[in-house]
Amino acid sequence: MRVHLKTLGCRLNEAELETWSRDFQALGHELTQELNEADLVVVNTCAVTSEAVRKSRQLIRRAQRNNPTAKLVVSGCYASLDPTDSPGVDLVINNQDKDRLVEIVSKQLNLHAMPEMATEPGENILLARGRQRAFIKVQDGCRYRCTFCIVTLARGEERSRPASEIIDEINELHASGMHEVVLTGVHIGGYGSDIESDLFQLIQVLLEETTIPRIRLGSVEPWDLPENFWSLFENRRLMPHLHLPLQSGADSVLRRMARRCSTVDFRQLIKLARQRVPNLCITTDIIVGFPGETDDEWQQTLTFVEQMKFSHLHIFNYSARPGTKAAELPEHVGREIQKQRSQTLHTLGEQLKQAAQQANLGLEFSVLIESKTGKTIDGQAIWSGYTPNFLRVVLQTPGELVLGNCIRQVRLESLSDEGNQIRATLV
Numbered sequence: 001m002r003v004h005l006k007t008l009g010c011r012l013n014e015a016e017l018e019t020w021s022r023d024f025q026a027l028g029h030e031l032t033q034e035l036n037e038a039d040l041v042v043v044n045t046c047a048v049t050s051e052a053v054r055k056s057r058q059l060i061r062r063a064q065r066n067n068p069t070a071k072l073v074v075s076g077c078y079a080s081l082d083p084t085d086s087p088g089v090d091l092v093i094n095n096q097d098k099d100r101l102v103e104i105v106s107k108q109l110n111l112h113a114m115p116e117m118a119t120e121p122g123e124n125i126l127l128a129r130g131r132q133r134a135f136i137k138v139q140d141g142c143r144y145r146c147t148f149c150i151v152t153l154a155r156g157e158e159r160s161r162p163a164s165e166i167i168d169e170i171n172e173l174h175a176s177g178m179h180e181v182v183l184t185g186v187h188i189g190g191y192g193s194d195i196e197s198d199l200f201q202l203i204q205v206l207l208e209e210t211t212i213p214r215i216r217l218g219s220v221e222p223w224d225l226p227e228n229f230w231s232l233f234e235n236r237r238l239m240p241h242l243h244l245p246l247q248s249g250a251d252s253v254l255r256r257m258a259r260r261c262s263t264v265d266f267r268q269l270i271k272l273a274r275q276r277v278p279n280l281c282i283t284t285d286i287i288v289g290f291p292g293e294t295d296d297e298w299q300q301t302l303t304f305v306e307q308m309k310f311s312h313l314h315i316f317n318y319s320a321r322p323g324t325k326a327a328e329l330p331e332h333v334g335r336e337i338q339k340q341r342s343q344t345l346h347t348l349g350e351q352l353k354q355a356a357q358q359a360n361l362g363l364e365f366s367v368l369i370e371s372k373t374g375k376t377i378d379g380q381a382i383w384s385g386y387t388p389n390f391l392r393v394v395l396q397t398p399g400e401l402v403l404g405n406c407i408r409q410v411r412l413e414s415l416s417d418e419g420n421q422i423r424a425t426l427v
């Protein structure tokens, strides 16, 4: 079978797609980037915003229109929340069954497996697609009910993958040429809650049982972090970058969001993290225009964000999700105000980003060089990559040097004119 896989949304969806790719290949099926050529199409949907739902529907319709003879399988949060809303689909796989998707599809759609045809072990799909970082699913689901969040409703209770499975997956990827993995889930701080373990124990055993040079953490809610968490960063293979979603800098809004972290807690956490982890960069998510958000609450958010000195902001305009408590709240903020506030925050975000870049100039880091992004007029190659603390750098090298997917020591020299990346030189 020629299989075409498509995903929308979060890193967890990406991680699942990467696993399905390997599972289909192990059964001797061929992957194709071309929708029209496929015998089987699998779409991993998203429901985090109304825009994501619109795009999920569009993807499904495009698959049906452009390749009506192919078998069509739909999974993910949009399909799980509304399985009946996909007419003409051959199979809907709920989020609870995602880890068995290839097995269920093979059975239900009678796919003929030819494991003898499987590609040689070690052939890496991600590198073949120009990706140098693999997303690893470590857990699914969340026990909390933040009032704006549809994910917790779509993904259900917390379920942790056994550490042995995760170790094997990382070692396989490392053996196939990957140098960096990102641990991802819905609430990775909740890892182990169902198997008498926790995130500390998981990371500790991954650092012991794997040799991959770079382990990065995906988004971590700013609570439920286990004791001794910071001591893990003494191992330089754990990247000193944390994405800690704050969502709002006003306690009254955080209460309406039912977040488990006040601004005092968050400030304390950041202070401790920066004391314990050298060169740590912290990024965050902010929701703009949550129901009832007053000018004063918004000003509190701007002030708090500025004080926290984030190195990057992910900014989301609030999107009411049917089925969430927040959608029922009064005083929804108008689009115009949302746009103005979002613009102000983007401007602040750029200033904070440049300040974080400036603070790292002159330092030396090992960088995973990802791709060649261009050439200078005198024939020099331009490469880009990320530092351990997730700052984007560019460097120029003699044209013949091949650096794709290599780890090299560099010195951060200056900010690029556009200010969105750092010029570095090989050390």
Ligand code: SF4
Pocket: 142, 143, 144, 145, 146, 149, 150, 151, 152, 186, 187, 221
């Ligand atoms: S902790 Fe995260 S995943 Fe869980 S409900 Fe809140 S926002 Fe959603």
